Amino acid sequence: MFYKKLTTTTDEKEMLAILDDNHKTSLQIFKAIEELKSIDLQEKPQKKPSVSLDATTSSTDSVPRNNRFEDEVEFFMSSLQMIPDSVSTEELAHLLPSRQNANYKALLLRLKLELQKNIREIKEILEEGTQGFTAQDLYHFKQDLLFERRKVEVIDQQLFTEVKEDSPVYNKLIFVPTSGGSIRVLKQLKSIPSEYYSSFQSLLQSIKDGTFKNAKRFSNAHNKLSGMSEVRDIGAGTRVIFDRLDTNSYAIITAFVKKTDHNKGYLEQLERSVGNYKSLKPVLETSLNNPLFQQENEMLEQTIYDVLEHQEKGDEDTCQKKLLLKSNKNKV
DSSP states (O other), X not given: OOOOOOOTTOOHHHHHHHHHHHHHHHHHHHHHHHHHHHHHHHXXXXXXXXXXXXXXXXXXXXXXXXXXXXXXXXXXXXXXXXXXXXXXXXXXXXXXXXXXXXXXXXXXXXXXXXXXXXXXXXXXXXHHOOTTOOHHHHHHHHHHHHHHHHHHHHHHHHHHSOOSSOOOOOOEEEEOBOTTSSBHHHHHHTTSOGGGHHHXXXXXXXXXXXXXXXXXXXXXXXXXXXXXXXEEETTTTEEEEEEXXXXXXXXXXXXXXXXXXXXXXXXXXXXHHHHHHHHHHHXXXXXXXXXXXXXXXXXXXXXXXXXXXXXXXXXXHHHHHHHHHHHHHHHO
């Protein structure tokens, strides 16, 4: 098994075929590695299996690099698939990986490949005949085809347009309150050792600047978490769970450290937090255009960054006082 290389003379059709082959090769190599690991484990004393928040990974520290890339592909692809065809070109471009993402070009090429597959499948349906489809069905297929092609055009613009100076991505962070009204992230920081704070700051910043560090979307296997996403610091074991409210606003649902072999309690806690968020989501979406709501979240974000930067303990009372002081200063 060898990876095929792209050259400057490779045309688009050949490039997509090579990317597809390389993806299949990567999966075969990963499968072979897993088989070798299982053989090695059979020869050694078995350790008690770990319980994880997600059924596909047994430990935060052991996520293979190719799996991380596939997680990122799925994260960005799901964002592109969930948006309505009425979005502007600018909004589409905003949902693509940031140029600051280490896998920027590779991600764009893979996303283009996945979209090209969708286009091919829709065209095959339309070319096979219209029998069994209503006029409305055919209309929706054609609209889907046009929208998938439009996404590819936006990716091509990002890939082949020379940019002299990158425009920084600025996403808004909306911090989700608990059912009691306090901010969940502040409450959780109170019980987390301060040596993890810089890691949390890095994860929040990756949502703000669109790089989405080691992003992963929860699969349908977790019904209560389906549709939610997370950014992860693989080494530190820190995670931030979030959801997209609109093109550039993201709800920060919860944050925690998952560095233990027994995570059933974390899963139950996470499901409760997500359930609470889903009940509040319509209110948060409605509030996005409220200037006062935006101002309060900006102050809250700055307070949380102050706590993380100075490695202060996330004491809620102290943070609320800081927030109140900032609010009073703005009213003067």
